[in-house]
Amino acid sequence: MDSPNVLLLLTTLSLTVSSAISGSVVEDLANLQPPSDFNTTIMKNCQHNPSLRYCNSSSVDLKEIFRFTIVASHLCNESKNPNCVHSFDKIDLRNRPKIAPLYLSYSFFWKYCPSTIFSIDLSNTSLKGSFPTEVLCCAQIQALDLSLNGLAGEFPIESFSPLTNLTSLNLSYNYFSESKISDSRFFKRFNASSFIHSGLISYQECFKESTSLTPSMLRAATNGFSRKNQIVRSEGVEIYKGTLRDGTEVRIEVYRDCISREKRQEFVEECKVLVELRHKNLVQVLGWCSNRNKRAIVTEWTDGETIEMWLSDSAPPWKLRLKILSGVVAGMLYLQENWPEVVSDIRIDSVLLTDNHEPLLSRFQVGDRYRNSKKIHWFGIFLLEIITNRRSQEFERGEAGFIEHVRENYPENLHEVIDARMKLPENIFDQAKHGIELGLMCTDQSISKHPGLDQISHMINKVYESCLELAPQNHKRSHGDGEEQQDDQSKQQKTTPERSETGDTVYNITCSSQWIESAPVVLKMTSSRY
Template sequence: MASPRFLLLFTTLSLTVSSAISGSVVEDLANLQPPSDFNTTIMKNCQHNPSLRYCNSSSMDLKEIFKFTIVASHLCNESKNPNCVHSFDHIDLRNRPKMAPLYLSYSFFWKYCPLTVLSIDLSNISLKGSFPKEVICCDQIQALDLSLNGLTGEFPIESFAPLTNLTFLNLSYNYFSESKISDSQFFKRFNDSSFIHSGILPSDRNYTIKAILLLVGFPISVILMAVCFGWLCFQRPDYLPRMFQRKHKFTPSMLRAATNGFSRKNQMVRSEGVEIYKGTLRDSTQVRIEIYRGCISREKRKEFVEECKVLVELCHKNLVQVLGWCRTRNQRAIVTEWTDGETIEMWLSGSAPPWKQRLKILIGVVDGMRYLQENWPEVVYDLRINSVLLADNHEPILSRFQVGDQYSNNKKIHKFGIFLLEIITNRRSQEFERGEAGLIEHVRDNYPENLHKVIDARMKLPENMFDQAKHGIELGLMCTDQSISKHPSLNQISHMINKVYESCLELAPQNHKRSHGDGVVGKDSSNGESRL
């Protein structure tokens, strides 16, 4: 007995049929007779596989079943199935108009259609007349192709209800009568291309147009999508999913959109070669955009990008966050987070901040300087009271950087000394004819006897805090003294300022308690000690 995959499932009959393949189908049907034990073989087949169609027939005609096996063997070979003794997967009679009608005429074959047949291709065989309902007896099929024929009449939609496994149907290029709109649910099971020029659908012309549009429009749409994607990648990558965006890289189109076309309303500063704008990115992040215009060499542009790659790595609460850069032939731009606060210079001029807040500013500045010195010593920063920003929480923020060890540590300490003196005195170096040297000279001339002429009087310091400010002046002069070879380190400066700040916090409640009376500094009459 053959393998279970073979529909006929018997050996004796297979040997009989195999010997008859050399003759024509008509001759075999006329000359061959069922073997004597054919009935026994059929019974064994049905016991082994009760689902065979002839096993479930109400009246089992052995001659008819025998002819079915002969036609099945011939048709299996004609359809070029790989091994007709063990498998019968498909019926393929396409482009064979002389042979196909013969097999379609054998109704007994389709009555007992092998259960293994999953595909029937009867395309381009010059079929005429109505739909060949015989093939629907193979209700297990998954694919049916009757295209390129001359079939006419009504299409038997209701007969397709048992074909629940059918997923591919091609009736194109036939002449069926138009189907009713109420039957449209059937057509949703298949693609529109299944009914091109079939005459079945009410608007068959529309399907032709759609097919043409699909053939022409699809490649055009693919090209347009590719062009659009390319434009987004190079012009507006902020519209792409995050995985496709180039981190820290901004394009001129992104900056133009963020600043509303570089409008004057968004422009904060404009000077020769530099423009600063306030902008809003697509994700609503507010940014500061600093643009440098003018052509530079390719080597300089490359150096600029390498610098920016360092700056975006900076991460500290007292440093402005560099978000990225933009580089073209004619301009460079650095994009940083936006800080709504004012500069230290504006803060000093406007609100007369108390000594404790000034100390806190100094602590934050030194912390930022220490972070850069320990982690990014190649980063140079602009330490001036008109360039250091003040955030809403009164944290100072260093906002301008450059890569390149242009300043030695002594130079950085000197810059901090000037910054410290300006914080305490509320005087600007540019007020003096000699600039920074003039400020230092002014402080030295009044140190230590006339410091009340130097220290910002608006702070109204009690004596103990005035002494703290005096130590601050001493530290500033030490940092700016060019005659000494070794200046205090940033760690030492940080330690001293933090110690003064802690002392200031301890003194504040005492001074508040003492100043509840007259609020002036004087001497206690009994012991000569200072009091409020």
């Protein structure tokens, strides 16, 4: 075995035992006993890798280490690590409030936290109470995200001192007691965005970095607007990569145009709104510059590519496309619920992608310019492009031609529409089919009532969760090979737009699996077509 932590976690022994336990982990964990040769296994592990935490323990509790091994095996898989026999790089339980507290309760796991873990994400898991100091036993981590929870009380500043490798921290949207965190040398490595609405620093401290910047500050950040720092140059716009005084890497978009004083003031007022946007699926606007000769917007730096580039270059699988859709809708919902005057451009050439496959909405307009139905229409186009890997501009009539192409092939010839590179098995192909249905519903201008963003979010998240948990079933052929194949169940579950007796369009999303929580469910949107 090549990897140092293979013997730590997933020995043949632990795999054999864990397979006998329920996949959700551990109602009977306390009753399990290590086998007779477990002591020998532990000794071999420590000989192979003496740095393992339990090897340095003053007293070896075999039962505790045995339980640790089993929980580690399950947690590695729950966190979607690609190959738990060889690696356990991250703990990722975000958006999973049902199981995150369970794993936090296993103090014996955190006591022997695997040294290979570099990232822990427990965001949006409904955690409550005091700070979960157990996670700090993983002192080697580089990233920690506990945002969007209900954590409260005193914050353990001193307990963070051993985390010398920590470079990414997000404690936003919690309820900690205000502390002198800004006085700690350790926390000066993080900017204010790590603590938005956490209670740890004041509102004024939070936004003191997101202010008006002077031309000289931008000049210093870009080494005098050097060509080496320049990324894009086009008529009227130049984009630079820069570094602010505190070390924050930024993207600086400079507009070299002459506008009236009124327009400049309007630009500043819009920027004052944009710097207050805080969501993991929105590019963070850090500041702006505005004077007679120059305007600029400063945003966080992202190394990721656009969704368009990602689709074209990597043939991403279905579950990652669902993750993108889920994140985009989450960003749109945040704006709708908190900043309804802000509209985001959600075209696939403007949405960025992080290394962790989180989408980032990157272009915004301030002002109530668009109705909600228009936003839903844009998302419908985005959804169809994600599933088909086709672009509206490829068609002679643009968006109208693209939608007509999809509609003409729905539902009988969807193998001609859905991106064949995904090679979807039948059970997953059914999910993509219902995604096409949702996209057509969102873009159908003949109906008066479209699904809301909250409905869309619920549908997509249910499918994404089930896709992560769904073991691919055996099928004779995967869709995407250029030939049609439908089993009896799928033939019975056709979801075609129908006409009611009044001439209304009726969409039936009858999904026995995932798009809607109850099954089967019929969601009807009706309106007069003429």
